[in-house]
Amino acid sequence: MRIMNILVVHEVNWFKKVVYEFHDFAENLSLLGYRVICVDFEEGWERESFFDLGHLGIRVYQNVSRASKNSTVELRRPGLIKLPLLDRLTSILTHYFAIKKIIRSESIDAILLYSVPTNGIPVVLLGRRNKIPVIFRSIDKLHRLRHKVFRWPVFFSEKIVYPRVDRILALTPKLADYVCQLGAEREKVTLLLPGINRELFRPAPRDAQLMERWSLEEDDRIIIFVGTFFEFSGLDFFIENFPLLLQDLPQARLLLVGDGPLRKKIERMAGALGISDRITITGFQSYELVPRFINLAQLAVNPFRLVDATRDIIPTKLLQYLACQVPVVCTPLPGIQSVLAGEDCGIVYSDSTDFMSRVRKLLMDEEKRKSLGEKGHKYVAQNHDWNILKKRLETLIQQEIERKGTRT
Incomplete structure (x- = not known):
């Protein structure tokens, strides 16, 4: 039996974002023996020179780790144009083609999706087209995180994505209610509480x-x-x-x-x-x-x-x-x-x-x-022990793969 390939998609900066469960989920899956590929967005980009306007290719980083030692996560970062507004607009295209290429070339078994504005609808479409289960992790009311100018477009994107993914893993009971209010079927929503690395976070004397x-x-x-x-x-x-x-x-x-x-x-x-x-x-x-x-x-x-x-x-x-x-x-x-x-x-x-x-x-x-x-x-x-929750996450992913029939 071949190793399962999991694609994790978000639109924050893997290296600059404060460590949170996006890193934990991906790295814990890699430690369980899965091949994990992450797609991120170069949020907070900086121009190295006046002539640095970005690129449209894909940069690859091997064995990235933020939350755990010995992670084997592979990060693929699609390019963008380093100009305000154009960065997001170009990333819609570069992310779509990057994710499409990964799905075709890497035999992806399941997609764990965190984001909606840039990647949500394209990932749902690509998942359906390739019969790959898309599992959405709900940790926020996403439209409320955006500037008020962009809230309505993101809100409508949420209403499109939530009813069409294969499974939603809600961080809290309240977020489970929220995604259902936006059209998700209750039987497709599962509560998965946040986890903690108790080997790292434990009582200790003052340093x-x-x-x-x-x-x-x-x-x-x-x-x-x-x-x-x-x-x-x-x-x-x-x-x-x-x-x-x-x-x-x-x-x-x-x-x-x-x-x-x-x-x-x-x-x-x-x-x-x-x-x-x-x-x-x-x-x-x-x-x-x-x-x-x-x-x-x-x-x-x-x-x-x-x-x-x-x-x-x-x-x-x-x-x-x-x-x-x-x-x-x-x-x-x-x-x-x-x-x-x-x-x-x-x-x-x-x-x-x-x-x-x-x-x-x-x-x-x-x-x-x-x-x-x-x-x-x-x-x-x-x-909230990650050693327990990561096994539950693994079970939920495997259930969706079996239900979708993508495993060969």
């Missing part, structure tokens, strides 16, 4: 080198946030109210491991409030360093605002905190609540009115933090 590197003191009560500083992240709200926490707990320290659109604003706010010395921003860090940063903290926060883009998601960072036995204070977003029940999962929900009060109480209650941390760690071990 003395990191403490010294970032001028953190042993008696600091460290509160951590990891990830991108989006407008909806709520970090501006948290920093605005941070002085109130410092009045009662002067040793409180906010550790922000990441970067993003809100960074300049929160730096200005911290300066104006005179609390810059109690806030540390590290910028984005390597994936391997993230658990070492998390293990510096007594508490993690997720003060996301409730907007359409955050309503139905579950940020993987929450599971990373819990896997490291760090409890979390989080705003009550429906998508998160549909997966993480509350304190039995190591998470305390609080809206903006008493968010800082909950943070203060937990920072001052070591026994409560310990209890929550243990519960969260146990919950993640039972429900």
Whole structure:
């Protein structure tokens, strides 16, 4: 029996995107023995010179790895024209022909699709034409991630793609409802929770080198946030109210491991409030360093605002905190609540009115933090271990291949 060939299609930059399950899924499948080919989009491209207008060929990268060691994923990056708007327009054509070529030349057995705007409709058409199952992974309301000018085209693309793929793997129950509202058949929608590499994300003592590197003191009560500083992240709200926490707990320290659109604003706010010395921003860090940063903290926060883009998601960072036995204070977003029940999962929900009060109480209650941390760690071990979920993903893919009859 030959090795199965899986094509994973997305339209983010494999190398520049913060590590998340797009990398995890592809690399875990390769570690299970599949041949995995990924197609990405050169998001955030840079021109090397004035005359560098891009290319229309395909660049190939062997054995790429972001989330796991020893990955054998092969990345194929279709070309584009390096001009605003033309980059996306040309990629529609270059991606179509690249995916068509891969399907024909590499005996693809199944396609795992993450994207809609550039690749969604072409992949569905190519899958049907070649009798290859297309499995869509729903992790966001995709049209809400786009500029408002492009939201309606993406929304209509979602309505075309979801009813026509062979299987949808929804990240949360709320996203399962969402894809059904846009036309997917309920019996074709399967809940597949996000996974965590528990060999990497696990409890560990504070890292003395990191403490010294970032001028953190042993008696600091460290509160951590990891990830991108989006407008909806709520970090501006948290920093605005941070002085109130410092009045009662002067040793409180906010550790922000990441970067993003809100960074300049929160730096200005911290300066104006005179609390810059109690806030540390590290910028984005390597994936391997993230658990070492998390293990510096007594508490993690997720003060996301409730907007359409955050309503139905579950940020993987929450599971990373819990896997490291760090409890979390989080705003009550429906998508998160549909997966993480509350304190039995190591998470305390609080809206903006008493968010800082909950943070203060937990920072001052070591026994409560310990209890929550243990519960969260146990919950993640039972429900979000990649070693369990990757086998379930494998089973779901094999079922679709057998149902479609593509395996020879």
